[in-house]
Amino acid sequence: MKGVILAGGLGTRLYPLTHVTNKHLLPVYNKPMVFYPIKTLVDAGIDEILIVTSGPHVGHFLSVLKNGKELGAKHLEYAYQEKPNGGIADALALAEDFADGEDIAVILGDNTTDESIKEAVTSFKEGATVFLKKVTDPERFGVPAFDPKDNSKVIRIDEKPKNPASEYAVTGVYLYDNKIFDMIRECDPNYAGRGELEITQVNNLYIDKGQLHWKELEGFWSDAGTFQSLFTSSEYWSKKK
Secondary structure, eight states: EEEEEEOSOOOOOGTGGTTTTTTGEEEETETTTTHHHHHHHHTTTEEEEEEOOOTTTHHHHHHHHHTSGTTTOSSEEEEEEEESSEEEEEEEETTTTHTTTTOOEEEETEEEEEEHHHHHHOOOOSSSEEEEEEOOGGGEEEEEEETEEEEEEEEEESSSSSSSSSSSEEEEEEEEEETTHHHHHHOOTOOOOOEEEEEHHHHHHHHHHHOOEEEEESSSSOOOOOOHHHHHHHHHHOOOO
16 A cells, blocks of 8 residues: 655645745644654555645755655655645545555645554555544534444535534545545536535545445544644644653
8 A cells, every 4th residue: 555645735724824834844843744644654554655735835845855764755756736726636636646556545744643544554455444533623524424323334424514414523544445546537626616626525436336434543633724723733742752
């Protein structure tokens, strides 16, 4: 399995900090934000990694990450998303050549977690696996609705719903088989009315085919895409022994 870290976008919710550099290079306690998802992949045995980025500060990644050796990556590549507001699935589509038919582990570059995904990576066979986490503000995320007769099954995922069907958020950690790129080609940029290719639609396509599985992240998890969540992440990692 190969790893893909999606570190694009303009980080507008973190202006004026992101006038200076890419959001994913901002510090979370004592490390650049993107170091955390890289470590999650490397600790799971994934050392071939693609960083997909965009916006005006893409060159900064080279000076920070170099070739990835210092972080445990055997091979590190970069891809450029020409449309920084094209959506997560649009960014992920750029990984098709890199994946070269293999399964992929995908992490959003602003996600930090101390949970190991190694067992899930090792046991992965087909379809898609999404990692869920109970949160206090699920309306900020994709939210799973469970089968009332069997809560091991997700029957749909709603994107940023006003009335969430559960307390769970779909975190930015996913495992996909090599059919992911065909799924992306089926996506409609008007799916959520934002003109983006939505990862939620991709996951719902896997649900439609009966091939979406889920696991709960038991440890710490937070995105760092707002001032509050950036602070929360930094505070946690400052205390982590």
